[in-house]
Amino acid sequence: MTKPIEVKQDAPIVINRTATKSYALQESAIVKWSLITISLLFLALFLILPLITIFVTALEKGWDTYVASITHPDALAAIKLTLTVVLIVVPLNTIFGVAAAWVITKFNFKGKNLLITLIDLPFAVSPVIAGLIFILLFGAQGLFGDWLFANDIKIVFALPGILLATIFVTFPFVARELIPLMQMQGVTEEEASISLGASGFKTFWLVTLPNIKWGLLYGIILCNARTIGEFGAVSVVSGHIRGLTNTMPLHIEILYNEYQFTAAFAVASLMSILAIITIIIKNIIEWKAKEV
Amino acid sequence: MELTLKKRNKKTIIPGFSLTLGYTMLYLSIIVILPLSMIFFNTFSMSWSEFYETISHPRAVASYKLTLGTSLGAGLINVVFGTIIAWVLIRYEFPGKKIVDGLVDLPFALPTAVAGIALATLYSPNGWVGQFFDFKIAYSPLGIIIALTFIGLPFVVRTVQPVLQNLSSEVEEASASLGANRIQTFTKVIFPELLPAMITGFSLAFARSLGEYGSIVFIAGNIPMKTEITPLIIMTKLEQYDYVGATAIATVMLIGSFLFLFIINIIQWVTNRKFNQH
Numbered sequence: 001m002t003k004p005i006e007v008k009q010d011a012p013i014v015i016n017r018t019a020t021k022s023y024a025l026q027e028s029a030i031v032k033w034s035l036i037t038i039s040l041l042f043l044a045l046f047l048i049l050p051l052i053t054i055f056v057t058a059l060e061k062g063w064d065t066y067v068a069s070i071t072h073p074d075a076l077a078a079i080k081l082t083l084t085v086v087l088i089v090v091p092l093n094t095i096f097g098v099a100a101a102w103v104i105t106k107f108n109f110k111g112k113n114l115l116i117t118l119i120d121l122p123f124a125v126s127p128v129i130a131g132l133i134f135i136l137l138f139g140a141q142g143l144f145g146d147w148l149f150a151n152d153i154k155i156v157f158a159l160p161g162i163l164l165a166t167i168f169v170t171f172p173f174v175a176r177e178l179i180p181l182m183q184m185q186g187v188t189e190e191e192a193s194i195s196l197g198a199s200g201f202k203t204f205w206l207v208t209l210p211n212i213k214w215g216l217l218y219g220i221i222l223c224n225a226r227t228i229g230e231f232g233a234v235s236v237v238s239g240h241i242r243g244l245t246n247t248m249p250l251h252i253e254i255l256y257n258e259y260q261f262t263a264a265f266a267v268a269s270l271m272s273i274l275a276i277i278t279i280i281i282k283n284i285i286e287w288k289a290k291e292v
Numbered sequence: 293m294e295l296t297l298k299k300r301n302k303k304t305i306i307p308g309f310s311l312t313l314g315y316t317m318l319y320l321s322i323i324v325i326l327p328l329s330m331i332f333f334n335t336f337s338m339s340w341s342e343f344y345e346t347i348s349h350p351r352a353v354a355s356y357k358l359t360l361g362t363s364l365g366a367g368l369i370n371v372v373f374g375t376i377i378a379w380v381l382i383r384y385e386f387p388g389k390k391i392v393d394g395l396v397d398l399p400f401a402l403p404t405a406v407a408g409i410a411l412a413t414l415y416s417p418n419g420w421v422g423q424f425f426d427f428k429i430a431y432s433p434l435g436i437i438i439a440l441t442f443i444g445l446p447f448v449v450r451t452v453q454p455v456l457q458n459l460s461s462e463v464e465e466a467s468a469s470l471g472a473n474r475i476q477t478f479t480k481v482i483f484p485e486l487l488p489a490m491i492t493g494f495s496l497a498f499a500r501s502l503g504e505y506g507s508i509v510f511i512a513g514n515i516p517m518k519t520e521i522t523p524l525i526i527m528t529k530l531e532q533y534d535y536v537g538a539t540a541i542a543t544v545m546l547i548g549s550f551l552f553l554f555i556i557n558i559i560q561w562v563t564n565r566k567f568n569q570h
Contacts, residue, residue: 011337024460025468025477032384039380040392042373046442048418050410054417057413096319103312107304118320123496124549125328126503128523129542132530133327135375136334141535168323190306200307222400229403236530245504249405249506256409256510265413268406275401278393282401 043111044266052274058265059171069266078242078251078267082228085247089227096219099175101212102204105182115141116179119172130168132162132234157239160246170226177219178212185211213291218282225278229271324403333547334539346540355522362433362521363501366440371494374448375486381449383458396449399442404506411439412511431513436521444497451493454487459485468512487561495556502549 017212027035059066063097069075084107102111122130136142138155149156155161193203210218231249238245248271255264335343346352370507380386381393399407415422415429415438422429459482467477505523512519522545529538 003314010480024539025464025474027474035376036384037381039377043392043395045421046438046445047395050407050414051398052401052440053410053414053420054406077533089409094314099312099319100316101547102308103316106306107309107313111312113371115316115320115510120322121324121328124499124503124546126505126523126526126545126549128505128526129503129545131547132526132538132542133330135530136535136539141533155343164323164327169325173317187304187306191304194305194307203306204308225401229406229506231403231405232503235505236527249403252403252405252409253350253510261413262302264409268403268409271403271406275398275403275406278401279397282397283394 015141020234024144028032051272053144054265054268054276057261058269060264062125065262066269069263069272070252073253074246075242075267076264078246078248079270080160080161081244081246082248085166086224086227088163089170090220090224092167093223093227094174094216095173096171097178097219097223099101100175101178101182102140102208104179106187108277119175122169122172125168127169127230127232128236130233131165133168134237156237157241157245159245162234162245163238166227167228169229169230169233170223171221173226174216174219177215177222182208204259214285218289221278221285225275299486315346331539331542334536335543337456338510338536338540342536343540343543346537347544351516351520352522352544355520355525356548358433358436358519359502359522362440363498364435365414365437366501367494368443369437369441370444370448370497371490372439374445374493375452375490377445378452378456382453391451394462396446399444399446404443404504407442408439408507408510411442411507414560430511431515433512433519435513436508436519439511440497440501440504443504443507444501447500448490448493451496452489453550455486455489487559491556491563495552499549499552502552503545516521 009184026032031290058069098117104115135156138144138148138161140149140156142156147255157163189207193207194200198206229249231253233248234247235253238247238250240246240250242254245275248253248267250266252264252271255261255267296513323533337348377396381389398569412430412435413419415435417423417428419430427434430436454503463481463485464477467481468474472480503523505521507522509524512521512524514520514524522541525536526541526545529541
């Protein structure tokens with residue numbers, strides 16, 4: 001190619017590029033900005049305004065009322081119960097998630113797809129039904145009702161029932177995050193570690209865990225958020241005993257139904273702050289995972 | 293290839309198979325299999341006429357229609373706006389985009405009861421938004437649709453987003469260079485690629501909507517025959533200690549959900565096949 005031709009070709013190509021960009025490869029500025037406006041309006045109506053409502057209503061009657069609402073003995077009892085539930089349910093589901101992901105991704109066996117379906121099942125079951133099934137098992141008229149009554153064990157309308165119902169709703173989260181991740185990573189690194197003489201536990205701790213830590217953390221965060229907020233299932237099994245079996249969401253419900261809106265939104269604002277922190281951590285994890 | 297893979301796995305040196313499988317199965321049996329089988333066990337103890345009478349009660353039937361209708365409405369709203377939001381977040385740059393992107397996850401993180409009271413307050417007749425409308429939003433089926441739209445939005449956005457992200461620009465360039473305008477490129481090239489993700493997002497949101505309780509009870513008003521959803525019927529029956537009735541309605545809901553998932557799987561199989569042909 002000679003120089004003059006190159007120069008001649010350069011000019012039209014540049015014009016052509018901008019031309020295609022504006023007409024055939026990208027929408028016009030009007031379309032672009034109307035789509036952005038539609039999106040922002042939609043999100044404002046459905047996400048941003050509700051969030052603002054929570055904090056404005058909570059602080060409507062001043063800071064002192066706000067503090068009084070969240071330090072009320074019933075509120076503190078609800079916060080304590082919710083924390084207890086989180087501290088038991090999240091570790092249990094984490095161990096389950098890791099074990100389930102390990103067996104599903106590291107081995108081939110019959111019935112694997114059935115196992116995966118079972119893990120996904122809670123997503124297709126209403127939380128209200130999740131509560132109902134434990135009433136049918138452990139309630140007064142339930143399968144084990146008489147035996148539990150005779151031995152003076154309380155499951156339904158007490159902490160164990162709340163734990164079981166919450167576990168049912170939240171156990172898939174960790175497993176669901178880990179299974180695709182561990183599937184992608186395969187088994188070669190673990191095999192290398194084992195054949196070099198490391199124990200199974202050591203292999204998991206030093207080889208698998210560093211590989212899956214961000215996915216694991218992500219699953220735990222999601223599981224944690226759902227555990228804190230679970231309402232339908234817990235509502236069925238808790239019995240709504242104030243100061244005893246009321247979790248934070250149930251406490252909010254009672255306050256709201258008693259028209260104590262400020263107090264209800266005060267507790268709700270605490271949970272919203274937790275939700276926002278969850279989203280921030282989630283974004284940090286995604287950002288870290290991309291770096292790796 | 294498949295044979296060697298299986299052979300290798302049979303002789304796997306990785307330990308922990310029986311331990312992890314045993315633990316997984318034990319956990320699933322206690323938490324899922326045994327409790328869920330109680331539903332069917334209790335239903336079989338009912339006579340057919342008793343069962344049929346409970347599930348075909350006008351109040352129950354009205355609740356099925358309401359639950360299905362509002363879930364469908366919210367699902368369709370989310371498919372349209374969720375796809376637009378995903379498009380905007382992937383394709384355009386604008387100030388505050390990162391925050392908007394993070395905010396989409398709010399319905400996953402915010403407790404449903406909190407969302408419920410916030411939406412009910414916002415859309416009630418004297419709420420910030422509700423006051424501008426001379427018809428009821430909260431305490432009507434419209435309120436239920438709003439709550440379900442809130443709950444389902446991230447399902448659609450988060451399913452469509454990665455597909456849009458991975459769409460290669462070459463296809464669009466090819467379409468444009470062959471003379472297609474932007475609308476043609478979208479409807480003939482981009483949309484078919486997005487459709488499976490849109491269906492998945494819709495079905496995830498819809499499945500979640502069918503069973504949703506927490507966000508709806510506050511905004512629905514819960515008027516029998518008008519704004520009473522099916523999970524609430526179960527709840528009411530439980531409060532009246534009518535465990536048999538509650539179980540019967542739960543059976544209908546479970547079968548409905550499973551049927552829906554089955555249909556969606558078939559639809560996805562068909563769309564995947566249709567679009568993978570060329």
